[in-house]
Amino acid sequence: MADRRDGPGSGDNEIEIKRLSKVFGQGDAAFRALDDVSLGIRRGEFFTLLGPSGCGKTTLLRLIAGFEQPSAGEVIINGRQVAGLGPNARPVNTVFQNYALFPHMTVADNIGFGLRMLGKPAAEIRETTERMLALVRMEAMAARKPSEISGGQQQRVALARALAPQPRVLLLDEPLSALDLKLRKEMQSELKRLQNETGITFVFVTHDQHEALTMSDRIAVMSGGRILQSGRPTEIYNHPAERFVADFIGDTNFLDVELVAVNGATAEVRLPGGGTRRATLPEGLAPDPGSHVTIVIRPEHASVTEEAADFEGTVEDAVFFGTDTHLNLRLSDAARFTLRRQNTGAGDGAMPEGSRVGVRVADGGIQVLRN
Amino acid sequence: MARARRNFSITALPGFASIAVLTFVLLYVPIATLVVFSFNEAASMSRWQGFSLQWYQAAFENRQVRDVSIRALGLAVTASAIATFAATLAALATTRTAKFPGQTMIYALVNQPLMVPEVVTGTALLIFFAGIKVSTGYTGMGYLVAAHSAFCIPFAYLPIRARLQTMDLTLERAAADLYANHFQTFRYVTLPLLLPGVLAGFMLGFVISLDTVVITEFVKSAGQDTLATYMLGQIRRTVTPEMNAIATLFLLLSAVVVVLFFIVSRKRP
Numbered sequence: 009m010a011d012r013r014d015g016p017g018s019g020d021n022e023i024e025i026k027r028l029s030k031v032f033g034q035g036d037a038a039f040r041a042l043d044d045v046s047l048g049i050r051r052g053e054f055f056t057l058l059g060p061s062g063c064g065k066t067t068l069l070r071l072i073a074g075f076e077q078p079s080a081g082e083v084i085i086n087g088r089q090v091a092g093l094g095p096n097a098r099p100v101n102t103v104f105q106n107y108a109l110f111p112h113m114t115v116a117d118n119i120g121f122g123l124r125m126l127g128k129p130a131a132e133i134r135e136t137t138e139r140m141l142a143l144v145r146m147e148a149m150a151a152r153k154p155s156e157i158s159g160g161q162q163q164r165v166a167l168a169r170a171l172a173p174q175p176r177v178l179l180l181d182e183p184l185s186a187l188d189l190k191l192r193k194e195m196q197s198e199l200k201r202l203q204n205e206t207g208i209t210f211v212f213v214t215h216d217q218h219e220a221l222t223m224s225d226r227i228a229v230m231s232g233g234r235i236l237q238s239g240r241p242t243e244i245y246n247h248p249a250e251r252f253v254a255d256f257i258g259d260t261n262f263l264d265v266e267l268v269a270v271n272g273a274t275a276e277v278r279l280p281g282g283g284t285r286r287a288t289l290p291e292g293l294a295p296d297p298g299s300h301v302t303i304v305i306r307p308e309h310a311s312v313t314e315e316a317a318d319f320e321g322t323v324e325d326a327v328f329f330g331t332d333t334h335l336n337l338r339l340s341d342a343a344r345f346t347l348r349r350q351n352t353g354a355g356d357g358a359m360p361e362g363s364r365v366g367v368r369v370a371d372g373g374i375q376v377l378r379n
Numbered sequence: 380m381a382r383a384r385r386n387f388s389i390t391a392l393p394g395f396a397s398i399a400v401l402t403f404v405l406l407y408v409p410i411a412t413l414v415v416f417s418f419n420e421a422a423s424m425s426r427w428q429g430f431s432l433q434w435y436q437a438a439f440e441n442r443q444v445r446d447v448s449i450r451a452l453g454l455a456v457t458a459s460a461i462a463t464f465a466a467t468l469a470a471l472a473t474t475r476t477a478k479f480p481g482q483t484m485i486y487a488l489v490n491q492p493l494m495v496p497e498v499v500t501g502t503a504l505l506i507f508f509a510g511i512k513v514s515t516g517y518t519g520m521g522y523l524v525a526a527h528s529a530f531c532i533p534f535a536y537l538p539i540r541a542r543l544q545t546m547d548l549t550l551e552r553a554a555a556d557l558y559a560n561h562f563q564t565f566r567y568v569t570l571p572l573l574l575p576g577v578l579a580g581f582m583l584g585f586v587i588s589l590d591t592v593v594i595t596e597f598v599k600s601a602g603q604d605t606l607a608t609y610m611l612g613q614i615r616r617t618v619t620p621e622m623n624a625i626a627t628l629f630l631l632l633s634a635v636v637v638v639l640f641f642i643v644s645r646k647r648p
Contacts, residue, residue, distance in 0.1 A: 073556060074555075074556075075552055075555075075556075094555060095552070095555040095556045096555050096556070096557075096558045096559055096560055100556075101556055101557065102552075102553070102556045104549050104552070104553060106547070106549060108547065108549040108550050108552065108553040109553075110550060110553070110554075110568055111550075111572070112571045112572060121554070121557050121559075121567075122557035122558055125554075125557055125558040125559040125560075125563055125567075126558050169557070170556075170557075173557065173558065
């Protein structure tokens with residue numbers, strides 16, 4: 009079905025999503041699960057759709073898989089319009105959240121199912137099944153039924169089953185959410201390894217920011233049926249363009265400040281201490297000098313300082329987290345600021361309650377929000 | 380006190396044991412009596428004279444008994460097979476599609492034979508089939524097959540539907556995702572998983588058809604007695620232990636099918 013070298017490509021994009029919308033129900037009960045989404049997913053990348061439940065990420069995945077048909081817009085896979093095609097006619101395979109292994113078939117038969125449906129010769133099915141079993145290290149379990157293996161092993165079989173027909177794209181619908189923490193960490197690196205070895209484009213859906221940050225080449229953050237921001241994990245984390253993105257990923261300080269000057273992609277903002285610092289502007293945003301904007305400062309991008317403080321705060325409390333300590337400061341009646349101090353072994357990084365401390369923000373640590 | 384109330388058990392009610400025993404006695408003593416007297420040497424239903432298999436022998440040698448048994452079994456298998464096929468399609472259509480207006484209505488219509496008294500169905504079929512008989516001249520087993528099939532559909536439908544409702548819909552999605560077309564999805568995934576429900580539906584329909592007296596009585600033409608209507612006719616005249624023997628065999632067959640039904644429907648995917 010899916011020889012990776014066949015068919016016309018459309019630039020570097022394996023998947024093109026163009027102005028895609030999906031509305032469930034009609035009239036007053038209509039629910040817009042996906043709202044005019046456009047997106048390009050590059051060949052061979054690990055792409056993550058990240059967002060809370062109900063944000064539309066699973067709907068988008070289903071539209072790519074063909075389980076749902078769009079209300080408007082286009083899905084293009086490998087340069088080919090797939091509108092109207094069912095899931096069995098698309099060169100994509102899915103790893104389901106509950107794995108959806110066929111309970112009446114053995115592990116080997118589950119893995120070989122896709123090739124069997126494609127009408128491949130028996131020898132090829134057997135050979136590929138063995139290769140897939142080895143790839144996910146499940147050779148010893150080939151003759152077992154899914155009910156006779158553990159959740160983590162079922163997960164591996166589901167992966168092998170979806171990879172066996174050599175799809176152009178592998179869709180993963182929160183595949184790790186049913187595993188316990190230790191197993192989830194293991195499977196994260198396992199997934200990365202499989203993606204590197206197969207070179208297949210992975211589209212991964214999750215609500216877990218850590219999963220998204222550690223595994224992805226690029227992330228699209230979704231909310232309310234829209235993509236709010238997409239980019240590399242470092243871009244998303246260090247330069248969130250919207251409040252939702254900043255809030256959803258990592259811990260964040262929001263401060264309302266005055267914008268003093270704009271120089272292209274950066275701006276000068278007046279911090280609570282009175283001095284000005286350089287901040288990064290979101291792409292395409294050019295606010296007027298003198299206007300008020302919200303800025304984001306990550307807790308680890310600020311440090312306690314004796315001199316050249318950007319602003320001062322009063323220690324309200326300190327929370328010890330092991331690797332670091334969170335210092336919660338009160339800047340004014342309205343503004344709070346959390347600062348993260350790495351624990352180096354000398355003391356616990358805490359400061360006495362009520363003491364005044366100076367805070368210095370690292371260069372490049374200030375990001376202006378779009379809203 | 381509070382603890383005792385939380386652990387409320389129906390078995391602690393006064394008289395529970397005696398009522399339970401009485402219920403079982405009422406249920407099983409008549410049947411046990413029937414079975415015991417089928418082995419009685421005498422022709423009496425009340426006086427035990429000694430063990431004998433002569434009534435079984437008499438039943439086996441009775442041509443009429445053989446004829447009606449074969450007819451009843453053939454009818455039950457045919458009608459139940461038709462009903463199971465129809466019920467499978469109905470169950471798929473009422474569980475595997477998006478909710479559509481009138482779905483509950485269809486559910487009620489499929490189950491209609493469960494609600495309508497058998498005499499009403501019987502009378503209706505008698506009148507309806509009489510018209511067809513007159514106009515076509517056909518008087519064969521087709522009427523009984525049709526009547527029994529229709530009557531068995533809800534009994535076959537219920538276990539199949541129950542099975543489908545507990546079946547994970549993503550399994551069929553997964554099959555489609557792995558390049559199976561609609562037929563292949565049904566053939567390799569839905570049907571194998573549905574099979575226990577289908578078999579259970581078939582067996583339930585089989586027993587119901589074997590057992591149905593009222594509708595058969597209304598619909599049958601001359602010479603179309605089934606085992607059930609034959610026994611009813613015999614008992615109206617004289618009661619001999621031969622009937623006990625036949626009833627006991629009947630009971631055995633039902634018991635076997637019911638046991639099979641439980642074994643099949645207990646299997647979980």
